[in-house]
Amino acid sequence: MTQSAIWSPERTVEIIAAHAHREGPLLPILHDIQGAFGHVPHDAVSIIAGALNLSRAEVHGVISFYHDFHAAPAEGRVIKLCRAEACQARGVEALAAAVEGRIALEPVYCLGLCASGPAAMIDGRLVARLTAERLIQLAEA
Ligand code: FES
Known part of the structure; x- marks a missing residue:
């Protein structure tokens, strides 16, 4: 299993900035955040929502719709x-x-x-x- 980094707001902002210019940046941002931290932390959702001018509920909706995204760290494999x-x-x-x-x-x-x-x-x-x-x-x- 790959080791995930501890969540940081700075890294979250960097990931958002790397995709902000794209059309439909939310999914690539969520993929990269999950790749970096092993899940999409609650605090990251607020930052993403603010940066993309979405509500937190909209971002949560996407996270819960796709089975690949996790709102909490997975226990075990x-x-x-x-x-x-x-x-x-x-x-x-x-x-x-x-x-x-x-x-x-x-x-x-x-x-x-x-x-x-x-x-x-x-x-x-x-x-x-x-x-x-x-x-x-x-x-x-
Ligand atoms: S149905 Fe194709 S691998 Fe399971």
Whole structure:
């Protein structure tokens, strides 16, 4: 897992400035803030909203709409588990139920490993033919 920096308003302002000239700067700003700090802190939302002339509710709405953004630091490793059709046919829902409460899962929809699902992405690495035991093992590695 990559190490995230402690949130700072100065770094937040730098990230905003790097994207402020773009059309539709909110998503790239949120991506970079999450990349820098591991989540989008509450205090950063106020700064982003002020800089982009949006309400805090509008920025929160975008953060909560996209599963990739987190308003709080994730505890432990977050695994992106494919919940699309082919993985469903290969038992991903039973797999998710078997590890519920033990692993932080985020849904993604197709990782291109449909023939060898259930599939997941862990720290940017694709894994296939998952079982509950293997998933727990990978999450704790
Ligand atoms: S449906 Fe899961 S990898 Fe394609």
